[in-house]
Amino acid sequence: MLKLSKYLLPYKWSIVFTIMFVFLQSLANLYLPTLMSDIVDTGIVNGNIGYILKMGIYMLLITLVAGAFTIIANYLSAQVASRFGRDIRYRMFSHIESFSLSEFDDLGTASLITRSTNDISQVEQVFLMILKLMIMAPLMCIGGIIMAFYSDAKLSLVLVMAIPVIVVTILLIARRGIPLFKQIQKKMDRLNLVLREGLTGIRVVRSFNRVDDELKRFDQANQDMTITSVKVQKIMAAMMPMMMLIMNVSTIAIVWFGGLRISHGAMQVGDLMAFIQYAMQIMFSLMMGAMLFIMIPRGQASSVRINEVLATKPDITDVLAKKTQNVSDIPNRGAIEFKHVTFRYEGAENPAVIDLNFTANPGETTAIIGGTGAGKSTIMNLIPRFYDIEDGEILVDGYNIATMKIESLRQMIGYVPQKSVLFTGTVKDNIRYGKEDATDDEIKQAAKMAEADSFIQDMKDGYDSLLAQGGKNVSGGQKQRLSIARAIVKRPLIYLFDDSFSALDYKTDAKLRKALKSITATSTTIIVAQRISTVIDADKIIVLDEGTIAGIGTHESLMDTCQVYREIVSSQVDKEELA
Numbered sequence: 001m002l003k004l005s006k007y008l009l010p011y012k013w014s015i016v017f018t019i020m021f022v023f024l025q026s027l028a029n030l031y032l033p034t035l036m037s038d039i040v041d042t043g044i045v046n047g048n049i050g051y052i053l054k055m056g057i058y059m060l061l062i063t064l065v066a067g068a069f070t071i072i073a074n075y076l077s078a079q080v081a082s083r084f085g086r087d088i089r090y091r092m093f094s095h096i097e098s099f100s101l102s103e104f105d106d107l108g109t110a111s112l113i114t115r116s117t118n119d120i121s122q123v124e125q126v127f128l129m130i131l132k133l134m135i136m137a138p139l140m141c142i143g144g145i146i147m148a149f150y151s152d153a154k155l156s157l158v159l160v161m162a163i164p165v166i167v168v169t170i171l172l173i174a175r176r177g178i179p180l181f182k183q184i185q186k187k188m189d190r191l192n193l194v195l196r197e198g199l200t201g202i203r204v205v206r207s208f209n210r211v212d213d214e215l216k217r218f219d220q221a222n223q224d225m226t227i228t229s230v231k232v233q234k235i236m237a238a239m240m241p242m243m244m245l246i247m248n249v250s251t252i253a254i255v256w257f258g259g260l261r262i263s264h265g266a267m268q269v270g271d272l273m274a275f276i277q278y279a280m281q282i283m284f285s286l287m288m289g290a291m292l293f294i295m296i297p298r299g300q301a302s303s304v305r306i307n308e309v310l311a312t313k314p315d316i317t318d319v320l321a322k323k324t325q326n327v328s329d330i331p332n333r334g335a336i337e338f339k340h341v342t343f344r345y346e347g348a349e350n351p352a353v354i355d356l357n358f359t360a361n362p363g364e365t366t367a368i369i370g371g372t373g374a375g376k377s378t379i380m381n382l383i384p385r386f387y388d389i390e391d392g393e394i395l396v397d398g399y400n401i402a403t404m405k406i407e408s409l410r411q412m413i414g415y416v417p418q419k420s421v422l423f424t425g426t427v428k429d430n431i432r433y434g435k436e437d438a439t440d441d442e443i444k445q446a447a448k449m450a451e452a453d454s455f456i457q458d459m460k461d462g463y464d465s466l467l468a469q470g471g472k473n474v475s476g477g478q479k480q481r482l483s484i485a486r487a488i489v490k491r492p493l494i495y496l497f498d499d500s501f502s503a504l505d506y507k508t509d510a511k512l513r514k515a516l517k518s519i520t521a522t523s524t525t526i527i528v529a530q531r532i533s534t535v536i537d538a539d540k541i542i543v544l545d546e547g548t549i550a551g552i553g554t555h556e557s558l559m560d561t562c563q564v565y566r567e568i569v570s571s572q573v574d575k576e577e578l579a
């Protein structure tokens, strides 16, 4: 948690004022029992109404001032804690945005969401408690002991007996509770994961009639977390009555021994009343300390998880990029060359692609075809440096991409992912995502090229129609065309289409590729496809087989030379159609 406390630095003055007001509030609270004791011993015992009124008003004033201090301290501390939470959430999100896909794979999206929300809230709560109680608890405890001792030193022996009992009880509770708090965070991760999968995959779940299984899976994760939470709550619930018991027994002892001392004339009634109040303050402050003691490890568990994310160094950085390099320094052609490229996913036994050698030139369409899992998408992920390669070099216009600024590299690329991603917003916004300053005309033109214009026009508000979360209110093929339009509007040097035509019917696919030809005339275009009809016209077809290149050439030459290609062709294309 100490590491995270640096995010409190911008709010140091608010913290100083909070501490100051809590301090003053505590002093006022320590002073009140003494005044009450005076009212009893001097005012009531002597029947001095004037004194009682005077001291009563004085007490009221102090209570009001203490109340005002409490309000200010609470306001300031809540403000500091919320802003602290906001800052860390922002810091965490911006850091996560810099992660390569390896780090996402490693930490897991569900866990990243829990850490960015729930864990940060936990730490926020703990810092709020610390701000409020860190000063108040010790001050009330030590101040209370001094004042009680000052009221009656002998009677303080009762406290000497009670305090260790309270401390030991707290320690015992903390020892059982703290490990459970750590477990809860982990179980929350699991619950989030199951929930996310169940909700995002709802169509599959229903179509396979697996709703009951999903419910079972969720129930298990839910139960698991509940059992741990109940255990924690039981411990916490036991704490309060135990503390009350100790406090009440102590109060009885104080009244008993205090009564004896009063009857012997060694103590006054007012002093006994003040003593009881101080004893209460001491014991409450110990309880507040106990809360802190329990909450801090809980916050600590969350802090570790937050720091783990913040300390994760993105694999892919600009370290090697020449400092002066920017987009204009790079020859603007977009020629891609793979030289002996080998890549393995983190933790995978075998490389996904092995010793790849090929070029993809501007003005040409290079198609990649191969069975599922052959490594086609992997190649597409390597070009924008979503992952770094293990061996070899990927060159763009002769520059090793590992030495290029990531931003410059990605600026050159129009990437259409295998699974279309749309954001909540209008159709226009989604296309404009490719080029922030795109005019309405450019957007329309891109949509036309992507064969999207006609269905957009048919939508209720045309280009201003709202897309639901994840583009749920458009079909798979429409989503793909919007994703393609988003890439086209960017007018990049390199187009990467990762199986981006798979949801289109043959006619639209053919029309779209024809339209693309004119805009990609000078660009480097790489198309990953499963369908032979999509790749048949490509200038160059790369046939992938289990991560290696089985053949490179045109459709005709591959039909002559590449057995794997012939197998793919015969497995899916009607020979008559091809002829």
Ligand SMILES: Nc1ncnc2c1ncn2[C@@H]1O[C@H](COP(=O)(O)OP(=O)(O)OP(=O)(O)O)[C@@H](O)[C@H]1O
Pocket: 105, 345, 346, 348, 352, 370, 371, 372, 373, 374, 375, 376, 377, 378, 379, 418
């Ligand atoms: N994030 C990942 N972590 C670990 N292994 C992965 C990851 N993504 C893909 N792989 C593995 O790498 C290999 C190549 O996968 P890739 O997605 O490139 O295949 P593909 O040819 O695009 O397949 P498809 O046509 O089915 O999309 C596969 O064996 C796959 O299991």
